[in-house]
Each structure stands twice: as structure tokens, then as C-alpha cells.
Amino acid sequence: MSQPGSLFQLGRERLALIGKHADALMQGYLKGHIDETALSENALNKLIDARILWRPDEQAPLSLRPVMGELIASLTQDERKRQINADVAEHLDQIHTRVQSLQAARAKGDYAAAEHHMQLLTERVHDMSGQFGDAIESLWHRLNTEFGFVASLDDKIREIELAQKQLRRLLDGFGLLDFDELIALAGSDGSLRKLLVSQLQARISEHSGSLLEVQKRLVLLMARFRQQQERALLVSRMSAFLRQHPGFQIGDYPNRTKVPAVVNQARGLSACAAIALDRAGDRDTLSQLARAIPRPEQQPVQTEIAEPFAVVTQQVTQTIQKKLVEDVENCFIAVIDSGNAISALEYLQRNELEWDPEIWLFQVIAEYEGMASGAKKSFKLEKVTRPASRFNQVQIIEDVHLGLRFFGEFQATG
């Protein structure tokens, strides 16, 4: 064993070394390996000698020793890398050995050795309890940040499953602590009893309470994540289904004997009110309101002047309408003359008519539909359509083909 004085020196130097190269070490922690060009040969060797860095195997790059990684993870509460150590058996074995050494030293009357063993034993017990505390604190931290250190829902659910396993191992570890055995081990020694029994018991029961709470919260969080996942799947699968089955008919729920609550949603009503003059008390308020209405600045146009204008517009509209009907009739005549089927839009272009194509098609269809059934039979009208959207069955008419019906046959254009 090193002399206490030189151990102190060595420890201080190495801690200082960590501080001196904090930047490079943190880079190494984040990247998983140390950038060897960032440090001098000398510094690298020092760090390796100080057991801070190591090369896991010959080909591998230089990286932090596991304990260094754990230290940083624990200091920074970095849950991606933080370890939950739930090994209780190892601690218990060590405690047994220490107690035996302590009792042997006392029996020999070697008080210096006994004190040394007592110190190690105390540390060991505190380590064990502190390790549980750290593990529980880490679990709490994960819970409170909702496992924010992983991004996707699937990863979060996996992390919760892992945390649940760790929690179970911790609880199993608590089960290994047999206080009857520890009482027997401490015997009549007051300080040992205090250390191994009363203090430890208090801490463990505190930890168990905390763990049970964590367990409860983990279950709740898991349920919430699972629910979120289920919703996302529901949305994506339902929309995929509806896309694949555009004609799918959903049941007529509102007309069932028992209407499902989810479709029972009342129509909106608006509570309208109008000015009422039957209450004398309201008159002041109403007259104020009336006075507050802004007056129109322009004189209103007299009806006598306005009327002829409206008539003119109507006449113009009627003239336009007549012209349109005439043009469409000519189009039908052209079909009869030529004996061939034609496209209505082509006819419109060829004759350089100035109608809007949409209005033109509308009028052609209207004319056809409006014919007497005998006349209608001698024509055949075919609509050229395209779907408006893939979400519905609306068809947009792009053109109509007009032809004569000979022997019930339709002559297609082109």
C-alpha cells in the first residue's frame, strides 16, 4: 500500500491533470475517442500513465477509461451514458470480509488496524447506500425529463423497459439484505450495530419508498407513450385504409336505433336579438346608438335615375344570352352538316367565337339536355372528364364531343 503522503500527492496531481485537459477529455467523452493530434505526445503519455486514457486494443483509438466516462456521466447527469449499478451481492461480500477483519484486529488488540478497517467498512456501507441513491436519482431524472435523451417514441419505450428492469434488479438487491444476519454480524458492538443495522435500514426503507414511486410513475409514463404511439398508428393506418378503399361506406350511425355518443353533436344556434321599443327605459340608450350610426356622406342615388340603368344591363345580358344560344345552335347544325362528330371546344376555336370555354361547354350541354326527346335521340354527347381530386368523386368536364347517332352507333372524333 502507498504511503498516505505520496498517495495524496499522486491523487492531487492526477485530478489536476484532468482539470488541465478538461477540453480534450470532454471532446473525447462526446466523440467516444480522443483526438490524438489535439494533445502533445508528452501530455498523451501523462494521461495514459495517470490511468485516465487507455487504448482498448492495439488498433482502437485512444479513449477515456470506463470509470472516467462514468464519472463525467454522473457529474453531468448524462442519462445516455449514466450507469445504473444494482449489484448488491458484491457489496455484501465485502462488508462481511471487512467485519471479520475488524473483529480479528480487535481481538488482537491492534487498535490502529481496527480503526482502519472500521473506516473502510463505513465507506463500503456508504458506497452501497450511495450507489442505490445515485441509481434512484438517475431514474428520477430520466422520468422527469421524460426520457428526453432519446428522440423517438420507440426508443423512449425501450428505455422505460430498461429502466423497469434496472428497478427490479435494485429491488431484488434490497431483498438480499438480510438484517437478521447483519444484526448477528454486528453482535454487541454498538458502533457496528448503528452502521450496519439502524442507519442502513433507515436508508434502505427510504430508497424502497422512492423506488416504488418511480415504478408507479414509469408505468404511467409508459401508458402515455404507448397511447401516443397507438394514436399515431391509428391515424396513419386509417388514412392508408381510406386511400386504398376510396368507395368505402361508413355505417349510417346517426340513424341507428342507438346513436353512438361520438356522433351526437348538436347544431349551432345563434341567439339573435333585434331593437325593441316597448320599454321606455331603453329609449335613451337606443337613441344614442341611433345617433352614433355614421351618416352616408354621398347623397343616395334617386331610384328614378337608377332604374333605367338596371334595365339596360338586363337587356344587354339578354342579348348576350341570345347570341350564345344562337352560336350553340349553329354548332349543332354544323354537326348535322358535316355528319362527323366534333369537339365543342375545337368548334369554338375554329369559328373564333369569343365565349369563355366553360360557359360554352355549359351551354352546349344545356342545349342538348333541353332538346325534345326525339331530337335528342339523333345526337350523341360524350363528356371528356378528369377527376377533381383524389379525395372525392367530383369529375371536371374538360370538353364535350358531339356526334350524330347512326343506327345507334356513336362516331368518335379522331
Add this chain to the structure above:
Amino acid sequence: MIEHGPLLERLLEGAFICAVSDEHSFHKLQSESLREDLNHFLRPLNRRITHSEDGSVFFLAYHDLSEPARQQLSQQFNQTIQSLLPMLEWMQLVQEALGRDGALTVGDTIKLQEFSMKVEDNQSLRQRLALLAADKVFKSTSEQLDMQIKQVFKRIRELGYLHQPHRDRQFYIVTGKIEHLIELVRFIKDEENLPLEEGHAQQGDMF
């Protein structure tokens, strides 16, 4: 009762009241005795207060399912079904564009600018959005992405699924009405025995 006038009026207008759209009223409606009082008032109007299964949103339902009420429900149900696929597609678009793994839920916030940037950078999302915007539920005639997005969000706000806290800021919060829609989707799935459990739901397989 006088003090609940504005709340009653909003409910009668067909509003869905949740913690996002009207936090104060939503908390008031948690009280069963108040709901009873209001129901008493609503009874002659053939209305009663109800809520989504998870309790995240309150609205009015018919008390008696009379013939006129059923006709009204049929009409409304048809409208909801017609907008169902576009709504689901919108939810997926937002979820994918903003890189979230859960479906949109009450209280989620959407910054239009962020959404717009994400869609602009992704050709497939852009195409899907253009198709969606042209749907008759949204009726956008614009060729510009920005206008299409604005129109889609404006419509969804009108439908009550989004709340816009500041009228001049393009920032939206998902309302509790979305939970009602999800419940309807789940109901349809169960009721029609839709085979939605297997993995044949490849997102975007239509594109």
C-alpha cells in the same frame, strides 16, 4: 345563471370548449353541479352538455334523438366523414414535417413558419401538401406553397381543430376537438372491424 350567459351562448353556437380554446370555461365545466344547472336550462332546446371520452373537450349533444335531430346529425356526420381523410392526411403531414412521432394531440403547438420551411425542403411533402390544399375541404387555388399552407390552417382553425392565440401571428395550438376526431376514428375502426392492426399502413404509399 346570468354569469354563465357567455359560456352558454358559446356552447349553443356549437363551440367545442377545451383547455386550449377557453381555459376558464373549461375549468368551470369540470363541475358536475354546474353542468346539471346548465343542462336544466338547455333541456327545452333539446340540448345537453357532453364531453369526449377522455374529458378533454366539452360540447352540446342532442337530448332526445328526434327525427329533425337525426337529420341534422346525418348531415353533420357526412361532412365530418368527407373531411376525415384530408384531416388525417394533414395530421400526418404536420407530424412528419415537424419530426414528431406521436400523432397531434391537444396542446401541441405549430409554428407555421417552421412547418412551411420543413415542407419547402422536402419535395414529397410539398406535393402532398399541394394535393391536400386543392381538396374541396380546403379549396386553395394558389400555386404558392405559403398561400396553400395558410389556407389549409385557416380552414382547420374554422373547423375548430386549431386555436390561434394572436390573430396576426401564424402560431397555432391544437384544440381538444382533435381528441373527439380521434375517438371517432377509433370508433369507426372498431365498429366496421377495419383490419388496421397489421403493418399494411405504409405512409405515403400513394405517392
